Amino acid sequence: MFKKVINQQMLEDCFSIRKKVFVEEQGVPEENEIDDYESISVHLIGYDQHNQPIATARIRPINETLVKIERVAVVKSYRGTGIGRKLMQAVDSLAKDEGYENATMHAQCHAIPFYESLNFKKRGNIFLEEGIEHVEMMKKLTSHN
Numbered sequence: 001m002f003k004k005v006i007n008q009q010m011l012e013d014c015f016s017i018r019k020k021v022f023v024e025e026q027g028v029p030e031e032n033e034i035d036d037y038e039s040i041s042v043h044l045i046g047y048d049q050h051n052q053p054i055a056t057a058r059i060r061p062i063n064e065t066l067v068k069i070e071r072v073a074v075v076k077s078y079r080g081t082g083i084g085r086k087l088m089q090a091v092d093s094l095a096k097d098e099g100y101e102n103a104t105m106h107a108q109c110h111a112i113p114f115y116e117s118l119n120f121k122k123r124g125n126i127f128l129e130e131g132i133e134h135v136e137m138m139k140k141l142t143s144h145n
Contacts, residue, residue, distance in 0.1 A: 002055070002090035005043035013053035014043050014071075021073040028130045041070070042098065044090055046083065054078045055087045059095050059103075067100040088118050096141050103141055109133040 005011050015034060022028040037060050046055035057072040069091055074084050095103055106129055107115050112122065120137040127134055 002044050002046045002087060004094065005045055010045050011038075011043060013047075014045050014056040014058070017045075017053050017056045017073050017075055018071055020075060022071075022130075025076070026130075026132060028132075032130060037070075042094060044087065044094060046087055046090075048078070055083050057087055057091050059091060059098070059100075061098075061100075062104070064099075065101040067095045067098070067103050069095075069103050069105040072105075084114065085118070088115075092118075092139075092141060101141055103139045105137050106134040107137045109135060112137070 003010070005014060018033055019030065022033050023030045038058075041058040041060040043058045044056060045053055048054050053075075055074040055078065058070050059067045060070055062068050069088075072084075072087065072091075074087065092103070103120075105115070105120070107120070109126060112135060115137050116122075118139070120139045123136045123138050125135070
């Protein structure tokens with residue numbers, strides 16, 4: 001279901017999901033959604049049975065052992081179906097396969113319980129990013145996650 005992005009069309013599909021979720025639904029300025037980290041990040045994309053893009057995330061290297069999970073997005077019609085959990089399991093597997101030991105992310109506050117259910121732990125205080133409340137979360141990547 002989830003694939004590592006290997007070509008421009010797959011990357012465009014990631015951007016399409018992100019535009020729907022972050023720009024259209026959450027009001028993030030479109031010019032802020034695509035950034036300078038796209039080319040150094042590893043992207044994941046999920047498609048439904050009709051080959052329509054439904055979920056995406058990217059991992060960005062911070063150092064040799066730490067990766068930052070970013071741009072986690074599921075299209076509205078697939079939320080609450082378990083796709084987000086499967087996406088994050090695929091992200092974990094990808095990060096481990098790439099040799100990372102720990103993951104960090106800036107989670108939107110409404111999603112904290114979801115990420116806590118995936119063994120992420122909150123770090124620090126709530127802050128605003130693109131006008132949306134976030135909190136830093138961390139996770140050790142082990143074979144038990």
